[in-house]
Amino acid sequence: MATLPQKYQWLREETGPRMIKEALAELGTVELAGAANNPTIIRWAQETGLKSVAQMYVADSIPWCGLFMAVVAKRAAKSPVKDPLWALNWGTFGVFTKTPMLGDVLVFVRRTANGSRAGHVGLYVGEDETAYHVLGGNQGDCVCVTRMPKQRLYTARRPSYKVQPANVRPVHLAATGVMSHSEA
Numbered sequence: 790m791a792t793l794p795q796k797y798q799w800l801r802e803e804t805g806p807r808m809i810k811e812a813l814a815e816l817g818t819v820e821l822a823g824a825a826n827n828p829t830i831i832r833w834a835q836e837t838g839l840k841s842v843a844q845m846y847v848a849d850s851i852p853w854c855g856l857f858m859a860v861v862a863k864r865a866a867k868s869p870v871k872d873p874l875w876a877l878n879w880g881t882f883g884v885f886t887k888t889p890m891l892g893d894v895l896v897f898v899r900r901t902a903n904g905s906r907a908g909h910v911g912l913y914v915g916e917d918e919t920a921y922h923v924l925g926g927n928q929g930d931c932v933c934v935t936r937m938p939k940q941r942l943y944t945a946r947r948p949s950y951k952v953q954p955a956n957v958r959p960v961h962l963a964a965t966g967v968m969s970h971s972e973a
Contacts, residue, residue: 791817796965797922797934800914805954806892807865812912812924812932815857820849820930830926833860837869845874854972855879857926858894858910867948876908882946889913889945890957895921896943899971908943909972915960922962928972935969 793800793816800813821827826849834846837859846856855876859869862882870878880896889895893913901907911925920936928935947957 791932794934794966796962797914800924803891803956805956806948806950807954808861808867808894808948809892809912809914809924811861811864812857815861815926815932816924818926818932820853820927826850830856833857836860837863837873839869839873852876852907852927852972854910854925854927857932858912861912862948865948876910877943879908879910879946880944883948884946886945886947888959889916889921889942890947890959891915892948892954892957894946894948895923895937896946897937897941897972898943899941909937911937913945913960915962917962917964919964920968922960922966923969925972928969934966936964936966937969 818829830849830853833856855874859873862869870882872878879894882894886893895911895913897909899907899909911923913921914924914934915922920938922934923937924934926932
């Protein structure tokens with residue numbers, strides 16, 4: 790298992806939410822450079838059991854934050870959204886929440902190189918005054934925790950729980966670490 794930066798080591802001791810635990814199990818998974826593909830990322834498309842995803846997802850150079858969330862959700866016994874490769878589709882996952890908390894799905898808006906609108910999706914692990922700390926895939930071409938500007942938040946979605954884990958709460962962290970501005 791990859792090493793978490795010191796400021797996030799506390800996540801290893803959390804008992805849930807299950808999506809956080811499943812995401813941490815893939816921490817450090819990296820996209821391979823050039824034409825090579827990381828077989829782990831390619832297997833995620835098959836593991837989700839979503840036929841269209843397995844057919845569409847043939848290279849790790851295709852943005853994979855939504856794919857990562859689909860495999861994490863499936864492993865945590867949650868249903869992925871329709872067309873999960875499109876990050877903005879995660880805006881229909883679970884239930885809307887005005888106040889993001891540990892384990893919530895955060896959906897962000899970003900602009901592509903040609904100026905069109907795209908998205909990014911990951912899990913809330915905390916926040917500081919200006920950023921959410923997000924555990925996700927395809928962040929710097931790997932599964933890691935990074936800071937995302939709060940003004941880019943499109944929506945926050947809480948997984949549907951039969952019984953919400955007791956540790957689902959807001960987490961306030963120091964404003965340290967790199968701020969992400971593009972996750973393509």
